[in-house]
Amino acid sequence: MAINPKIKQKAEDIRSKIFGSEVRESLASGIEAISEDVEATIGRQDYVEEQFQDVLDETTGKDVISAPELIAARNGKSNLKTRLDDEHAQVTAQLQQTEQSLSSQLAHIDNIKVGGGVKMEPEDASQRMLDLLNGGTIEINSIPQDKSVTPIKTTFIKKSTNLFNRGRLVSGYALGQSDGNPTPNTNWSYTNNYEPIDRNTSYSIRMVSEMLDGTYARVLIYNSAHQFVAQSPLSTASNGVAETVINGGDNYYYIRTSVYNDETIFDSLQINKGSNLLNYEPYYQEFDGNTTFPWMTTENEGWSV
Known part of the structure; x- marks a missing residue:
């Protein structure tokens, strides 16, 4: 000392x-x-x-070394600082792992080239696809998915060029010009099926009526959810003929027809694909060229009665 x-x-x-x-x-x-x-x-x-x-x-008179609250807070560590430092390190490591995982997933999404309007490149094809392109074989005995092959897409179902199906007319109603819904009208009829059409495609329409200078037919257009999109009225000229062309749109999926109750119109209304009008042809669907089903339609691209 x-x-x-x-x-x-x-x-x-x-x-x-x-x-x-x-x-x-x-x-x-x-x-x-x-x-x-x-x-x-x-x-x-x-x-x-x-x-x-x-x-x-x-410390409110407690024994700071053995106080139960402080001992519990240490969670087995020598002191609180050690415990908090360890937990901070664990949380930091977990956040880094999460960030790396998200970055990896985002990179994977960015590399997806099929879908979302992105063109598929040759290097994106699987080896199985490449083998098929090079003369490989494929199992054709498998069962197709439901509704993957519709009647109209087969080779044994023939359909008329005319999309106007007078067999589906419901009398006493007209389709509204603003909403495409049926409303009571004793002088009109409408086709109660939704006839599929190709998007972004032109369709030609023609009818003949004994009644002159008036609108006696309308073709109404609907989207994929059967919601009204637009209409194309047919007004006869002095010769009783009405002609028009529907310029297709991206959301044009179906049509329905509303016509004045006149047999002349029923027997002359032609709606066909393309900008060139074809000769009138009654609506039909034939099975194997023998049996005709004029009452059938392709509503939702499947059979409907």
């Missing part, structure tokens, strides 16, 4: 002084120096005790 330099000097004086007065002075001075050290130590002790009491007061 280090000795106060003042006390050490007084001790040397006591050992070396000859005269009594000098020795007594050294003794007295040394005792005073010791008293000063004692007072300084007492002051420091009082300050330490005051700080310790403040700590005790702040």
